[in-house]
Amino acid sequence: MTLYRPVQAIIKLAALKHNLQQVRKLAPKSKAMAVIKANGYGHGIQRVANALSACDAYGVASIDEAIALRQSGLLHRIVLLEGLFSEAELPLAINHRLDFVVHAFHQFDWLDSLSGTQHVTLWLKFDTGMHRLGFDLSDVDKVAKRLSKLKCTAQVHLMSHFSCADTDEAYTLTQLQHLLDVDKTFQAPKSIANSAAIQRYPQAHLDWVRPGIMLYGASAGLPEFEAESIALKPAMVLKSKVTSLKWVEAGEAVGYGGIWQAEKPTLLAVVAVGYGDGYPRHAPAGTPVWIHHRKVPLAGRVSMDMITVDVTELADDIRIGDEAVLWGEGVTVDEVAEKCGTIGYELLCQVTPRVPRIEIEE
């Protein structure tokens, strides 16, 4: 028997499947590349891949993730979203039948070594305004020339990435137009839409959509009313238990640094979760925790293994061993993220390996 601290991340497979269906409803004509980088946004890459087997391809960030998926018997297309990091990855990518992004000329140098009997599937990435990875728009002809000189057979896709799909419509539509202009040269299947664009810009769906965060049921940064209209389900419930209860007097300071003081006699619950589990240390007092179907406020600094919560309003009912949900039920990961000045993406990715992921079908 394995004994754990009470903290657990419940992973709901049905929610992942439901969220992929929502992607299909929004983008019925496009193929869907499920983005499962960063260990499936913290949910466990293998389990997420299995749950999302109805997708058309997977997108990952590194070749070790991709090879592990192949070795588990996965036959889907797998795309290395950041491309190859070194020439040594090229034979591995070919042997494991991995698609990869080509975003810079040094990667073409590596491809030049391939022979006429070899076959690669490339996703040419153009920088339409994000200014991170991708060929400059002014290099379209140069890229086309390098492509035509390859001895290997190359199946080509075009892609780009939106930088402001959640905030700036004009900029987003300009990026889209740039990709369509690039396509006049290549006439290839195209992909640009992340979760925010899938939800907001049907004209950007093109041949392949690339949902990430929405598959996990968290917000892609859109206003709440827009996100709610799509009915995504959170795939992770991070929860733990109350391990201690204690009354403190008005004026008593709580936790490291004594930064929080009780204003009145206060019942404090200690919950077994902390930054060692990935609960953000910078969560301020007042960050909601879901206990007994109520939002109750965090009080005092987050410790490595524990938090303290003001449960005075639950004094009549609360008991040691009661469940406390940090996010995923009653409280969304986005609410917690907002309090902490970050985004749900980061909190999901940061759940540490010591937190057991418990998968449930429902």
Ligand SMILES: *Cc1c(COP(=O)(O)O)cnc(C)c1O
């Ligand atoms: C991470 C990523 C996505 C998914 O973005 P979300 O905002 O999580 O939907 C799509 N495309 C690329 C290239 C990515 O790196």
